[in-house]
């Protein structure tokens with residue numbers, strides 16, 4: 408058993424460059440089992456969605472991958488392997504639930520923050536952010552404040568900020584969860600259409616947590632279905648092989 412101060416035992420560089428591997432991960436939180444023997448892999452350039460009922464440990468899983476586990480989190484077993492940056496730290500960017508844009512920064516400044524936290528100068532980060540706004544449908548809104556943007560635009564700005572960090576792994580926690588169903592569907596369509604063009608970065612491995620089965624199947628090439636807490640993997644669905652409709656049926660049946 409590992410103490411809460413060290414929640415990433417056996418953390419090493421992923422075998423396949425840029426890939427993520429979770430092997431037999433069991434976690435408790437506040438003394439309660441939250442994740443049980445969870446294993447999956449995400450290849451470089453792959454997008455794996457993690458779905459499961461509320462409270463099954465999805466956010467806990469992402470926080471562990473991000474190295475941001477809350478106090479009381481204990482890894483009871485297993486290993487996580489991720490790519491590391493030159494500084495020796497896991498090379499991940501995390502987009503938490505909600506857009507979390509800073510209300511005192513305009514759109515451009517919020518997006519630029521993604522690169523600034525990676526150590527890029529403000530001027531270079533701003534230039535890089537400006538180059539990304541068009542692709543994220545935000546051209547012309549550089550100087551808008553977050554409250555002046557629509558919900559979908561705010562989410563795209565937060566996603567652009569996450570992508571601009573330039574990490575090998577993106578961890579997206581319910582990125583569209585706060586949106587109404589129509590805007591959410593629009594965002595899913597936008598992301599599915601632009602992913603091939605590299606809107607999520609060049610070859611990044613993406614882990615997407617979502618409640619929405621349609622979203623998971625629309626965006627992911629693999630879906631990990633977790634049981635109610637403690638979350639166990641009840642299905643690993645290969646969307647690319649099965650196709651959208653069959654994958655959706657399998658995911659829904661696995662959720663019970």
Ligand SMILES: Nc1ncnc2c1ncn2[C@@H]1O[C@H](COP(=O)(O)OP(=O)(O)OP(=O)(O)O)[C@@H](O)[C@H]1O
Nearest residue numbers: 436437441460461462463464465466467477479636
């Ligand atoms: N700080 C904490 N201390 C103790 N237990 C916690 C704490 N935070 C969360 N939990 C419990 O851990 C479990 C997993 O929470 P987590 O947020 O990872 O689930 P989730 O699948 O992301 O849920 P949701 O889909 O509702 O966001 C839940 O049952 C929750 O009650």
